Amino acid sequence: MRLTKEEALRLYREAPLEELCDRAQAGRYQHVPGRRVSYQIDRNVNYTNVCLSGCKFCNFHCRPDEPEKAYTLAFEDYLPKIAEMKALGGDQLLLQGGLHPKYDINWYETLFRRLKEAEPSLRLNALGPPEIAHIARISRLSYHDVLVRLRAAGLDTLPGAGAEILCDRVRKFLSPAKPTAQQWLDVMGEAHRLGMSTTATMVYGHIETLEERIDHLLALRALQDARPSAKDVIPGSDPESVPGFRAFICWPMQLAGTELERLAAEDRLPAGITLPGEPAWKAEPARRWPADEEFLRTVAIARLVLDNVDHIQASWLTVGLETGLRALEAGADDMGSIMIEENVVSAAGSHNLLSDGERTLRAAITSAGFEPWLRDQEYRPR
Numbered sequence: 001m002r003l004t005k006e007e008a009l010r011l012y013r014e015a016p017l018e019e020l021c022d023r024a025q026a027g028r029y030q031h032v033p034g035r036r037v038s039y040q041i042d043r044n045v046n047y048t049n050v051c052l053s054g055c056k057f058c059n060f061h062c063r064p065d066e067p068e069k070a071y072t073l074a075f076e077d078y079l080p081k082i083a084e085m086k087a088l089g090g091d092q093l094l095l096q097g098g099l100h101p102k103y104d105i106n107w108y109e110t111l112f113r114r115l116k117e118a119e120p121s122l123r124l125n126a127l128g129p130p131e132i133a134h135i136a137r138i139s140r141l142s143y144h145d146v147l148v149r150l151r152a153a154g155l156d157t158l159p160g161a162g163a164e165i166l167c168d169r170v171r172k173f174l175s176p177a178k179p180t181a182q183q184w185l186d187v188m189g190e191a192h193r194l195g196m197s198t199t200a201t202m203v204y205g206h207i208e209t210l211e212e213r214i215d216h217l218l219a220l221r222a223l224q225d226a227r228p229s230a231k232d233v234i235p236g237s238d239p240e241s242v243p244g245f246r247a248f249i250c251w252p253m254q255l256a257g258t259e260l261e262r263l264a265a266e267d268r269l270p271a272g273i274t275l276p277g278e279p280a281w282k283a284e285p286a287r288r289w290p291a292d293e294e295f296l297r298t299v300a301i302a303r304l305v306l307d308n309v310d311h312i313q314a315s316w317l318t319v320g321l322e323t324g325l326r327a328l329e330a331g332a333d334d335m336g337s338i339m340i341e342e343n344v345v346s347a348a349g350s351h352n353l354l355s356d357g358e359r360t361l362r363a364a365i366t367s368a369g370f371e372p373w374l375r376d377q378e379y380r381p382r
Ligand code: SF4
Pocket: 051, 052, 053, 054, 055, 058, 059, 060, 061, 097, 098, 099, 130, 162, 175, 178
């Protein structure tokens, strides 16, 4: 039986942590049998920091009128990054940037084509629904046409970036220029109709309520239910081969030095907007949880609500390796990437990159009692 919203909220708020994790772990073994835990080697490349969105939690971006801070990578900058990533055993670039006022479909097509010409084996896991919606707007194209053209140029998979919390009350305050919750879902729905493999994310622990977190998970579950069958998108293919959301990843928002943190410190948050620890949040039992328990409960409830998504990642980059490993007993089956480079959450206070990457991660997974295996973005063994 599927969890209803009320059941999910009750479990999230009230179930003892151990019981919640045990239930989630049973769900994990239905999707991913055995003690195998996957991981990936890829490289995050931030192609530009110019962004119109102005998210209040983002220290990474700058406005177009800040020339001393703004950058866009030259094509030549990618080549040593790709070579280093390949030398470390990686196969993929996670390309993330911002909502650039001038970069339209032609700019991205040119970049993707040149990258694939330079390194044909390279996989591109690039952009996210906000960028696709933005490119569609400035290029006067539909989401469908943007995705079709970018795929033809070399886009392999679409990350679930920019979801934060899929609730416009939250988004209007945190990221007023970012696409709405429905636009995020519409882009993903279009990608799924094209047979693309995507991921879903949730960034929690800011101004959202627990109910809004559960609503977020339920919106993802409904969209995953609506994904087409393989015969509708890939004639003659295996019915299991249209994954929709291949995986779900959640992490706590990093607030250090952000505008959101400043507004709260100066008591300038508008009425109805509260951060954890403030009066309205004190009514929420979640505030009694230490950060690692909140992460584990969130991973576990995601595994239970998202009964149609195969893989749940333990996002150790923000919570640290120790808590990430504990999530393997709370429904997670994947440790994500060793992440050779990361610039966005680290700009807001998270510094958990591994010094010797793959060896450390494999040893950590083994020491937690699981068997590590290296995967690609489609969760195939490499
Ligand atoms: S989080 Fe992304 S969309 Fe928001 S300001 Fe930063 S770069 Fe732009």
